[in-house]
Amino acid sequence: MRILIAEDDLASRKFLYKFLSAYGSCDITVDGLEAVEAFLLAWDEEEPYQLICLDIMMPRLDGIKALRMIRDLEKQKNLLPAQRAKVIMTTALNESQTVMESFEIGCEAYAAKPIDTKKMEEVLQKMNFLKG
């Protein structure tokens, strides 16, 4: 399974990479623009990402906007909801505003940093992602 991580902080990036590598092959991007580009690239290669971890606070393009673009692109390709990538938003902020927004645009889960690994595991399990 291919996983896309978008996270601008080095330490968080390393952590997510190590943690999620257990579930699949991870690609690391450092801002929203790269994330969208990687997403498109993966599509072109016909190996789209099934799980995307988006940090909300990122330079150039933030997580919310990236999420919006990814969902729009998926719509353009006429994907059924079940076929869409599962998205987990991560952030150090605690604003309910951003949480609401992301859920409205369409994400599956929301994790506050520092990430609780136990919870993350549970969520991934619920999404039927298994450790390989």
Add this chain to the structure above:
Amino acid sequence: MNHAFAHDRELLALTLESIGDGVITTDIQGNVNGMNEVAEALTGWSCCEAQGRPLEEILVLNGKKMMQHPMSEVITYKMKRGLKKGTTLVAKNGQRIYISACGSPIINHEHQTIGMVVVFRDIDNIVRAEEKLKILYSALEQGPSSILIIDLRKNIEYANPQFVSLTDHDEQSIEGCNLDQLELNDYLSNIRAHLEETMGSGAQWQGEVCAKQRGEPYWEQVVISPVRDNDEELTHYLVLGKDITRVKLVEQEIQRAKEAAEEANHSKSEFLANMSHEMRTPLNGIIGLTALTLLTQLNPEQKENLEIIKTCGDTLLNLINDILDFSKIEAGKMSIEKVDFSLRELLGKTIASHQVNIKPKGLRIETYIDDTVPNRLVGDPYRLQQILNNLISNAVKFTDRGQIRVKIHSQTLANDEVLMHFEVQDEGIGISPGDMNKLFTSFSQLEHSISKRYGGTGLGLSISKKLVEIMQGRIWVESELGRGSTFFFEVVLALPEQGMIIKPIAEDSNKELPLSPTVPIKVLLAEDDIVSQTLMKGMLRARGYHVQIANTGQEVLDSLAVEKYDLILMDINMPQMDGVEATILIRTEEKRTGEHIPIIALTAHALYGDRERFLAVGMDHYLSKPIEMDELYEAIELFQDSKPEQWSGHFIPRLYDATQLYKQLDEDYLEEMSIYIASLEQFLKMRDGLSAEHFAHLMREAAVKVEENEMKKYAFKIELSIRKGEWEAALEWFAKLEEEYSYVKSMGL
């Protein structure tokens, strides 16, 4: 001849003439038939002119509600008549004066009225004086000040209503009374007491007196003055009280506010100090133990993880320090040291600490110190370094290529002072004129997205500016967008006095310290906190020192009694007997033995005044927590006989000098790309992830600029692979990139 009669008549006539008042006589018709000189003078009529005229024409009167001439009834009713108060005589020339007058009928022996005589007097002065008095009296009665007039025996001659209202008597009962016999409330007692003082000294008294008016507190500014008559004889005392209640209340409020502010300020300092301690303590644990663990046998993954932890810890410490510095400055509690230090060594140390950031970017730092710049200076090297670090790290952050130049000049001033001039110049992205004003304000980072990209709190320049200003200097910038920026700052430092011995703090530079020291020494570590104990023990043993632990001041003394130590590391905060007390006892004992064991204070509080206190009780040095390993080693070495070599001041050049690449850069992107590709290949082969990713990124951006999508894709792929550590994959993508590049180059853009 009737000589006697004639004499009488003459006498009478003379007498009439001599009367000091005006006299006018009339016949029975009321026409004037006689006037004396005074009457002539007062009325302005001469006797001849007035002769035969009616009295009303000569003695022209004017008064309030005067219906008819007051003298008109004298003859008719055979009655004496006077004038109403305020009646004026209008003289021939129109002048008016107040007069009093009395008109009487002249009755002969046969009881016949034969005429009238009016005697009148100029009372103008008196009346005018009376009027003035009336006005004054109203003022005294009705004015807001309280007034009391007493005679020399303290009889109350006058007390105005305002005064009376403060005495708890009612008006009738106070005038005419004697002050010694009245019932006195607090106010009146006070007044009487001050009166007696004044009467004794004969001088004026002024002061504040408190009273109650209608149950509310009432304050007066009271003046008691002696009153003298025209002959300079003391006749009365005047007590005058002005209402200052409002002022007094405001004063009290200000006093309360002042106390509250001082309390808050005190709390703020305590808060800062406590926060400083609270935040640094656990951080100390994290950073220190991580550093320790890094010294042990680790597998690469563990090493990498720990290095990241250490970096996070260092970053956090920098952030906390920035925030605390900023708060300290805002609270006005930032103080600057005056310590002897070497400028060149400070600069060397500062530049060296930035090498780790310069290497991957292929940048270089050059320093130029003018020959005339003195090397030893007196100032705050820590804060100076802070400013330089801020400017240099900004230069490194915002520059992708070229040189960073640090220049220092100086100018000697009077009083053994020197104006130091620093410049930090880069060839980076530059700053637009519009953004320059925002630079030194707090929280400024010129663009939110840039700030996220370049990191930092945004407080650095603001703190630098405040520090520079505290050092009587200024800081400014010159910049051009796209070409680079130069930051300038000037500060006033002092030249060291001859013969002054101040131990320099951590003077020796940042170099690779060997793990085994030259002299193994016995260190007594006085520290009660378990985490700190473990940390310090670890650091000391790593250096080969012998360590003995003491948990309290008493244990320190006990240990010293049993064994000889080379050095004591003394934590200030210990239970039962703290570090300061222990030091005092040790030094006292040493006066007897003539010895001196070096004592280094360890403290979590690094506030102004602490250093003086420690030195005063006999400590030789101090370190503030969290304690860095090299700081600790340097401090200990200061007290050893043999010192390590001096650091030369040059950094180790890179194997591959990336700066050479930039000499060829011009606007031709393909040329650029060929350089990027060459570098990228180099770093991929060397497995230098940071540098390789940097050039892959540059390659990607260049490809975007020329709209070569394939190259962009390959460059991105290389980046992604590098991040995952998949070097083989990266090299594969690189091969594809190179191929595409050759193709594009051959085709032309």
